[in-house]
Each structure stands twice: as structure tokens, then as C-alpha cells.
Amino acid sequence: MFRCLQTIGPKEGWRVFNSAQDADGRCICTVVAPEQGLCSRDAKSRQLRQLLEKVQNMSQSIEVLNLRTQRDFQYVMKMENQMKGLRTKFRQIEERKSIMERNFQEMKEKMDELKPLIPVLEQYKMDAALISQFKEEIKNLSLVLAGIQEELGAYDYDELYQRVLRLDSRLRSCMGKLTCGKLMKITGPVTVKTSGTRFGAWMTDPLAATRNNRIWYMDSYTSSKIVREFKNVEDFVSGVVSRTYSLPFKWEGTNHLVYNGSLYYNKYQSNIIVKYSFDTGSVLAQRALEFAGFHNMYPYTWGGYSDIDVMADELGMWVVYATNQNAGNVVISQIDPDTLQVLKTWNTEYSKRNAGESFMICGTLYITNSHLSGAKVYYAYSTKTSTYEYIDIPFHNQYFHISMLEYNARERALYAWNNGHQVVFNVTLFHVITTEDDS
Numbered sequence: 018m019f020r021c022l023q024t025i026g027p028k029e030g031w032r033v034f035n036s037a038q039d040a041d042g043r044c045i046c047t048v049v050a051p052e053q054g055l056c057s058r059d060a061k062s063r064q065l066r067q068l069l070e071k072v073q074n075m076s077q078s079i080e081v082l083n084l085r086t087q088r089d090f091q092y093v094m095k096m097e098n099q100m101k102g103l104r105t106k107f108r109q110i111e112e113r114k115s116i117m118e119r120n121f122q123e124m125k126e127k128m129d130e131l132k133p134l135i136p137v138l139e140q141y142k143m144d145a146a147l148i149s150q151f152k153e154e155i156k157n158l159s160l161v162l163a164g165i166q167e168e169l170g171a172y173d174y175d176e177l178y179q180r181v182l183r184l185d186s187r188l189r190s191c192m193g194k195l196t197c198g199k200l201m202k203i204t205g206p207v208t209v210k211t212s213g214t215r216f217g218a219w220m221t222d223p224l225a226a227t228r229n230n231r232i233w234y235m236d237s238y239t240s241s242k243i244v245r246e247f248k249n250v251e252d253f254v255s256g257v258v259s260r261t262y263s264l265p266f267k268w269e270g271t272n273h274l275v276y277n278g279s280l281y282y283n284k285y286q287s288n289i290i291v292k293y294s295f296d297t298g299s300v301l302a303q304r305a306l307e308f309a310g311f312h313n314m315y316p317y318t319w320g321g322y323s324d325i326d327v328m329a330d331e332l333g334m335w336v337v338y339a340t341n342q343n344a345g346n347v348v349i350s351q352i353d354p355d356t357l358q359v360l361k362t363w364n365t366e367y368s369k370r371n372a373g374e375s376f377m378i379c380g381t382l383y384i385t386n387s388h389l390s391g392a393k394v395y396y397a398y399s400t401k402t403s404t405y406e407y408i409d410i411p412f413h414n415q416y417f418h419i420s421m422l423e424y425n426a427r428e429r430a431l432y433a434w435n436n437g438h439q440v441v442f443n444v445t446l447f448h449v450i451t452t453e454d455d456s
Contacts, residue, residue, distance in 0.1 A: 197331050197380075197448065199447050200394065201447050202410065203411075203443070204412075204442065204443045204444075205412075205442040206442045207440060208439070209250065209440060210253060210254050210438070211438045212236075216238040217236040217421065218234075218235045219234045219421075219432060219434065219439050220232070220423060220432055221233075221425060221427075221428070222276065222278065223276065224427070225278075230249045231248060232247040232252075234253070238270055239322055240267055240285070241267060242265075243264075244261070244280065245258050246260040264280075264282075265300055269322040269324070270283050270326070271323060271420050272326035280295065281327045281334075283324070283327070286311070288306045289303050289305045290304055291303045304356070306359075309324070309348075310324050316370065317374055317375075317388065318373050318388050323420075326338065329377070329426065331378075333354070334351070334352050335349060335352065336352055337375055337382065345370065346367055350363075361400075363400050367396050367398070373385035373387040378446070380399065380400045380401050381401075383410075384398075385419075388414075391414070393412065394409075394411075395407060414435065415435060416435040417436055419433055419436075431443075
């Protein structure tokens with residue numbers, strides 16, 4: 018509410034009107050006007066007074082505006098500080114959210130990695146119980162045998178002997194199953210030696226006696242018949258050759274096999290497998306692999322006449338190849354080591370030309386997707402179930418070009434020829450023991 022108060026200044030003839038007051042009672046707007054009797058002064062004086070009045074009015078208005086501006090500025094500064102604080106808090110929340118999302122993703126990936134191990138761990142618990150049962154039976158039989166020594170004839174010998182045989186058979190069966198497992202990891206490689214051309218093969222005999230560590234060395238993938246033998250790894254590294262063999266036929270490829278004292282290889286420009294005895298220096302058997310492609314018809318990705326791959330694992334001897342009948346896809350055949358006769362065949366749907374290398378472990382064929390850097394084990398085919406799965410098991414292709422990759426069941430290792438380097442990879446298997454009731 019505005020009030021108009023009239024006061025008379027020290028100089029008569031002037032009136033002062035207050036139009037408003039602030040909260041403290043101070044004059045906010047002051048109007049200075051002359052007495053009515055003074056209006057007869059000259060025009061210039063009147064104009065000057067009017068101008069002064071306007072200036073004074075503007076001065077008062079500016080003062081009020083300044084007070085309001087100061088209050089608004091303080092309010093804005095306060096709000097700006099609050100906004101800065103909120104922005105900082107939001108930024109901290111976003112950073113924590115990002116960290117939590119990363120941590121959550123890492124935890125999820127770890128859980129995904131651990132999930133396949135749960136049934137394996139459960140199986141290990143069952144296996145441990147089975148082995149404990151065997152140990153208890155052996156302990157009981159040992160006590161019985163000890164008693165027999167003191168009192169001969171107290172037990173029926175034939176019955177006791179049959180119990181021992183049954184237990185021995187079960188133990189051997191258990192140990193046989195323990196050696197097999199599913200491939201989970203490949204580590205290494207360990208470089209044993211650097212020698213030869215880019216392509217070749219070197220191997221040991223998986224059926225040799227424990228103290229027999231002979232190594233056989235076959236350089237190049239074609240047009241050669243010379244096989245060098247070394248007594249052990251030390252001689253191999255130092256280049257001390259113990260024997261040299263000249264084969265009756267040249268070989269093709271690098272996927273040869275030494276098995277129980279004999280060399281198995283693909284005869285040059287044919288689909289014939291040759292069995293050559295190191296002891297007698299003669300060919301013991303040779304047989305054509307029906308319909309098998311050869312001489313770079315269906316090689317591995319690197320070529321090199323690697324059409325036919327002879328290999329062995331814990332379950333016996335195998336040969337991997339491709340045929341027109343199977344549209345160039347990988348074929349697996351289990352063969353008799355003595356006669357080379359095919360015992361059973363499995364047709365897969367994996368193109369042989371898209372396979373880098375392959376090897377058998379416990380009746381499962383594992384195929385790599387390349388022979389170059391970045392190669393990994395990509396495909397697995399089980400001959401036990403006639404099923405396949407795509408897997409992802411990386412390994413370090415240290416020298417960038419693999420032309421031979423073979424599994425040795427005795428040493429549980431992969432022998433490889435890696436661009437003129439002879440290397441060894443270690444493998445990790447998960448063992449699943451099945452009892453007679455499970456089979």
C-alpha cells in the first residue's frame with residue numbers, strides 16, 4: 018500500500034512527497050515539487066527542476082534495482098554452488114555405476130567359466146568315493162591274506178583267488194578310464210629344437226617302454242625317404258643320430274605315426290597307408306584307404322599333401338581324411354594296426370580344407386581352425402556318441418605356421434612342427450570315471 022506524506026523543507030516553496038517505504042522504513046521513492054505559487058518562474062528554471070526531478074527519481078529506482086539485483090545475484094550464486102555439488106554427485110554415481118557394471122560383467126564371465134566345472138567337481142567327489150571303496154577292499158583282502166599265512170587252509174583258495182582277480186580287473190578298468198578325459202586346456206609350447214625346413218614331422222612311440230625315449234625325425238612333406246632316429250631328447254637336441262632308415266617308398270604330407278615299433282605313413286601320390294618295421298627294415302603291410310582323397314585333393318589349410326592323417330590315442334589307431342562321397346568333409350576311421358583294415362568309420366560335417374590340423378584324444382577328434390597365428394581348437398567330434406560340438410580352446414602358435422600336430426598318449430602332450438621348430442604342448446584333461454552301473 019502506497020502512502021503520500023507531505024513535508025515542508027527548510028526552503029519555503031518546496032513540497033516533498035514520499036511514495037513508498039522499504040522494510041526498514043527508508044524512503045524508496047521521493048518526489049520533490051514546488052509550491053503552487055512558485056510556478057510563475059521562468060520556463061528554463063521549470064525545465065531544470067523537472068530534469069532534476071527525473072534524475073532523482075531515476076537514482077531512487079536504480080537504488081531499488083541494485084538492491085534486488087544483489088539479492089538475486091546471491092541467490093544465483095547459491096544455486097550455482099548447489100548445481101555444482103549435484104553435478105559432482107551425479108558424476109560420482111555414474112562412475113560408480115560404470116565400475117559396478119564392469120565388475121558385474123567380470124563376475125558374470127567368471128561364473129560362466131566356472132559353470133562347466135560344477136558337474137566335473139561332482140563327478141570327482143563320486144570318483145573319490147569309488148577309489149576309497151577300492152582301497153577298503155584291498156585293505157580287507159590284505160588282512161585276509163595275512164591271516165592265511167598264519168592259518169593255511171582257513172579260507173577257500175579258489176574263491177579268494179577269484180576275488181583278487183575281480184578286484185584287479187575293476188582296478189585296471191578304473192585306471193584305464195582315468196587316463197581318458199575331455200580336452201580343456203593347451204599350454205606351452207616348449208621349444209625343443211630348431212632344425213630342418215618349414216615342414217616336417219617328429220615323434221616318439223606312445224606304446225614304447227618307459228625307458229625307451231627314442232625320437233624319429235622326418236624332414237619335408239614330400240619326395241623324401243630318409244628317417245633319422247635319436248636315442249633320446251639329449252641326442253636329438255645335440256644332433257647325434259643313432260640310426261638312419263631309407264624307406265622303400267617316398268612319403269606324402271607330415272602326418273606320420275610311430276606306433277609299437279613301426280612307422281605308418283601315406284605313400285607318395287596315393288591313398289595307400291604303409292606300415293614299415295624299424296626292427297626288420299621291411300614293409301609289414303600296406304592298404305589303400307577307399308575313396309580317400311590324396312595329393313592335395315583334400316589337404317589341411319596349409320596344403321603340403323596333408324590329405325591323409327594317421328594318428329593314435331588311448332583307444333587305438335585312427336586315420337583322418339576326406340572323400341567325395343562325404344562332400345570333402347572330414348572322415349574318421351579306426352583301423353587295425355596289424356592289417357590296416359578299417360574297423361569303423363564316422364562321417365563328419367566339417368570341411369577338411371577348412372581344418373588347420375587335427376588330433377585324437379580318448380576317441381574324440383579335435384580340429385583346429387587354422388595353421389597360422391590365432392589358431393585355436395574349434396571343433397570336437399566324439400566317436401563314442403557320434404556327436405560334435407564347437408569349442409574354443411586357444412593355444413600359442415609361437416612361430417606362426419604349424420604343419421604337424423599329433424597327440425602322444427604316453428606323454429599326454431602334443432608334438433608340433435612349427436615353422437622349422439620342434440615344439441611340445443602340454444594338455445589338460447578333465448577325467449570322468451564311470452562305474453559299471455553307469456555304462
